[in-house]
Amino acid sequence: xxxxxxxxxxxxxxxxxxxxxxxxxxxKFREVLDRPIKKVPSLQGVTIVNLFFENxxxxxxxxxxxxxxxxxxxxxxxASSSSLKKGESFKDTAQNIEAMKIDAVVMRHPTPGAxxxxxxxxxxxxxxAGDGTHEHPTQAILDMMSLHEKFGKLKGLKIGIVGDxxxxxVALSNIYGLLIMGxxxxxxxxxxxxxxxxKELGVEVSTQIDEVIEWADALNVxxxxxxxMGLGLVPSTREYRxxxxxxxxxxxxxxxEIVIMHPGPMNRGxxxxxxxxDGDQAIILDQVLNGVASRMxxxxxxxxxxxxxxxxx
Amino acid sequence: xxxxxxxxxxxxKNGTIIDPYLGKTYEGDVWIKNGKIxxxxxxxxxxxxxxxxxxxxxxxxxxxxxxxxxxxxxxxxKESLQTGSRAAMAGGxxxxxxxxxxxxxxxxxxxxxxxxxxxxxCPIHIHPIGAVTKTQGGNDLTExxxxxxxxxxxxxxxxxxxxxxxxxRIALEYSTLMDLPIINHAEDECLRAEGVMHEGKIxxxxxxxxxxxxxxxxxxxRDLELAEFTGARLHVPHVSSEKAVHHxxxxxxxxxxxxxxxxxxxxxxxxxxxxxxNTNLKVAPPIRTEKDRKALIEGVLDGTLDCxxxxxxxxxxxxxxxxxxxxxxxxIGLESCFGAVKKVLVDEEGMTLESLIKLLTVxxxxxxxxxxxxxxxxxxxxxxxxxxxxxxxxxxxxxxxRSINSPFYNKGLSGKVIHTISCGFITNN
Numbered sequence: 001x002x003x004x005x006x007x008x009x010x011x012x013x014x015x016x017x018x019x020x021x022x023x024x025x026x027x028k029f030r031e032v033l034d035r036p037i038k039k040v041p042s043l044q045g046v047t048i049v050n051l052f053f054e055n056x057x058x059x060x061x062x063x064x065x066x067x068x069x070x071x072x073x074x075x076x077x078x079a080s081s082s083s084l085k086k087g088e089s090f091k092d093t094a095q096n097i098e099a100m101k102i103d104a105v106v107m108r109h110p111t112p113g114a115x116x117x118x119x120x121x122x123x124x125x126x127x128x129a130g131d132g133t134h135e136h137p138t139q140a141i142l143d144m145m146s147l148h149e150k151f152g153k154l155k156g157l158k159i160g161i162v163g164d165x166x167x168x169x170v171a172l173s174n175i176y177g178l179l180i181m182g183x184x185x186x187x188x189x190x191x192x193x194x195x196x197x198x199k200e201l202g203v204e205v206s207t208q209i210d211e212v213i214e215w216a217d218a219l220n221v222x223x224x225x226x227x228x229m230g231l232g233l234v235p236s237t238r239e240y241r242x243x244x245x246x247x248x249x250x251x252x253x254x255x256x257e258i259v260i261m262h263p264g265p266m267n268r269g270x271x272x273x274x275x276x277x278d279g280d281q282a283i284i285l286d287q288v289l290n291g292v293a294s295r296m297x298x299x300x301x302x303x304x305x306x307x308x309x310x311x312x313x
Numbered sequence: 314x315x316x317x318x319x320x321x322x323x324x325x326k327n328g329t330i331i332d333p334y335l336g337k338t339y340e341g342d343v344w345i346k347n348g349k350i351x352x353x354x355x356x357x358x359x360x361x362x363x364x365x366x367x368x369x370x371x372x373x374x375x376x377x378x379x380x381x382x383x384x385x386x387x388x389x390x391k392e393s394l395q396t397g398s399r400a401a402m403a404g405g406x407x408x409x410x411x412x413x414x415x416x417x418x419x420x421x422x423x424x425x426x427x428x429x430x431x432x433x434x435c436p437i438h439i440h441p442i443g444a445v446t447k448t449q450g451g452n453d454l455t456e457x458x459x460x461x462x463x464x465x466x467x468x469x470x471x472x473x474x475x476x477x478x479x480x481x482r483i484a485l486e487y488s489t490l491m492d493l494p495i496i497n498h499a500e501d502e503c504l505r506a507e508g509v510m511h512e513g514k515i516x517x518x519x520x521x522x523x524x525x526x527x528x529x530x531x532x533x534x535r536d537l538e539l540a541e542f543t544g545a546r547l548h549v550p551h552v553s554s555e556k557a558v559h560h561x562x563x564x565x566x567x568x569x570x571x572x573x574x575x576x577x578x579x580x581x582x583x584x585x586x587x588x589x590x591n592t593n594l595k596v597a598p599p600i601r602t603e604k605d606r607k608a609l610i611e612g613v614l615d616g617t618l619d620c621x622x623x624x625x626x627x628x629x630x631x632x633x634x635x636x637x638x639x640x641x642x643x644x645i646g647l648e649s650c651f652g653a654v655k656k657v658l659v660d661e662e663g664m665t666l667e668s669l670i671k672l673l674t675v676x677x678x679x680x681x682x683x684x685x686x687x688x689x690x691x692x693x694x695x696x697x698x699x700x701x702x703x704x705x706x707x708x709x710x711x712x713x714x715r716s717i718n719s720p721f722y723n724k725g726l727s728g729k730v731i732h733t734i735s736c737g738f739i740t741n742n
Contacts (some may be wrong), residue, residue: 012518089631089635090635090636090639091634091635109636110638111636111637111638111639112519112520112521112590112637113519113521113590113636113637114636114637116589116590117590117635117636117637131520132520132638133520133521133522134519134520134521135520169520172520195517195523196512197512197513197514197516197517198517200514200517201517201518
């Protein structure tokens, strides 16, 4: 095994050298993606199940593409088409999948800790593709890869994360990963959407987005869930845009270069203006491509070693 | 664990007798004749006696747990009065009060009578607590007077906190008619929201929805004010937070009718233990921080918290071996209780064994109005023999409950119950 942990459940406590190994490997696979034939035989004969208990479009497509580019055999399993609706327990679902002799499971689940629980029921490698409001480690890795691509390093970078921190697994994994890699993190959002104990993780908190723009090298703008509007959490979309939106006017008043990121899907005109998202400072589509490369690297490093050739791109 | 009928003449010989009622500790024998105390101290041992050598052991009152869930009627797959009795005896408990959140709930005189009748066949004393409101719905008072006549010893909608302050006031006012305690699981449901563990640093790390200490302390404060206003007896169950201890301590100065309990698990664990997503530690109210745990210990030491109660809450494997959001709240606690609290309060915090035993005997008995002079001649034997120095590791073999949802497995405990004598039976644990 090329990484210290068998599974990728989260970035809390993850070794810095392993994060660096994943990012370095991801850059190699990124070269593969720029070739006319974007496929290597690295995971030939490896069977991977994409186990999605929650809707996902981009994360699942990204994983599927990564698996296909690596020549793995993949099966998709989503809760809507599964026996879960018939009341099958999580344990039974897990054990059934295990019985079918698969090598790895990529799982998304609405409950924090579900991937950890899965590792207790099965022997296969488990990769967390998002567990509720806990972690989304592959998203954080692709975000860090994108920052690395832009700045050539992570150490010492100043990163602002803006939005609904309380309900964001993207934020939590980014916080863990960035701090491990030596970056500084400031969180920004409505006070009621920032967990009261978050500072104990080693981050700064601000409610003034203009201050954060002034401070940061890059801003990671989170999607503000429309479901949160009108639940007393965010008064309205226009209020949110006025107080926390990354608008063109706001960006124009700050005469500085700043890198703009977004994990998608975007609410244009709410947390980010369309012109900002499409502008020169945004690296949002690079993130998407790096997402495939990062996931190829993670799958290769965790499931590789079965195939004897085609390891190097 | 074996349960046998006790011999006609049974002598517990050469033990250290701790009498928590008289507050005396001395060496001696206890003679039990036909299930009743026939003599304590230096006994002329009858010829046909069965003798248990208790040298190096402690002989004391059987423990009393005023907060257990035995799931009967309705969920006998989790526990029954019979299996719960075995779990109790394994932990040294000879008397328990069962909570009414069964299916159907104990909200009528007839259902109270059902428990009383079934309990007659059990090897321990089981007292039903009646529901405060019909179906535990929080709206409509139960027939408390008739339920009391059938044997209800207190009233509680445990598990379903009484949210409506006016309803709580009415219940407290009405309860003064019987002068029985109202036990309100103190949790503001709106503040608790979807919380599954204590809201703090650890819940932030795990991304689990937090249940703030305020959800408890705000409700405890309301109940304390209502208790003072109505003059009723309020018992606060399973206190979990520093803030709630603070409120109770303050209010007790002027209101001696307020009592409170603490569980072994809130004294033993802090929320760091949930880092591994162990659903056996998912409990209501939640395990809180080390600071809260220390405040609970202080509350026990200064008398703010009157007694220990386990909140023994059996659940099936399926209820617990699942994702954290779906897992049921609660854990079993009777078998591990003494070893856990003796370790924390005596070994670590320097409390005397005598004081600890009071928290498990006379103090809970006083709250429920049970007789406490258990070494008196002619009293039915309700005693235990304890090896208070024994260090042991809790494991599956120690569980007598029908359910196995304990977070104490592989934990080192201190002090073990060797024999429990109750209702004419004796165990060999």
